[in-house]
Amino acid sequence: GAGVSQSPRYKVAKRGQDVALRCDPISGHVSLFWYQQALGQGPEFLTYFQNEAQLDKSGLPSDRFFAERPEGSVSTLKIQRTQQEDSAVYLCASSRTGTAEAFFGQGTRLTVV
C-alpha cells in the first residue's frame, strides 16, 4: 500500500507476556519513528531509525522495550514482560531523509490485562 502499515491493529496481552508490533513504512522512506500515545495525550517519542541504524532511543521507557529495523525497511517494536502501564497506542511514522513531515500509520492499540 501507499501508506504506513502497522500490525496488529489491536493487541490484548496478559501481564508478563512478550509482544511484538510491526511497522511497514512508506517505500523509499529512510527515517522511521516509534511513538507511544497514552489516552488524552500527545504522541511521545520512543526511538528513531535512519535506514537500519537506530540513531536515537532516548525515549524508550525501560530496557523491556526494544526496537529493530534490520534491513532498513520493516521495523519491529518488542516489549518484554508487559505491564499495565504499557497499555497505549503505539504509532509508527516514516519520512524521507531531509524532510520533517512524518507520515503515521493507524497505530497498534495495546491493552495489558
Add this chain to the structure above:
Amino acid sequence: DQQVKQNSPSLSVQEGRISILNCDYTNSMFDYFLWYKKYPAEGPTFLISISSIKDKNEDGRFTVFLNKSAKHLSLHIVPSQPGDSAVYFCAASASGKLIFGQGTTLQVKP
C-alpha cells in the same frame, strides 16, 4: 519537562467562523514546526508545516503563523467546517525527531 505545549484542551467554533489553535514551545533549537490532525482510531495526519526561517505559511483554508521571539505558533482555519472536528497536535522538530504537544480537540458546530 513539556517542550511543546497546547494549553487549550478544547475549542468550539461555529461553522464558517475562524478557528485559532495555539501552541507554545520552549526549545529555541527547534527548526521546523508542524500541525497534525487526528480522527478517532486513526493515526495523525500531516496538515501543514513551517520552517523557522518563515513567519507564515498558507495552504488553502489553513494558515500557520510562527512568532519566534514569543516561541509561539498558531493554526488558523478559515472558514471552519464540521469535517474539521478532530484533535489537532502541534509538533516541533529537533535533530530529526518530532516533539508533540498534548493536543486540542476542535469541535465545529453546524
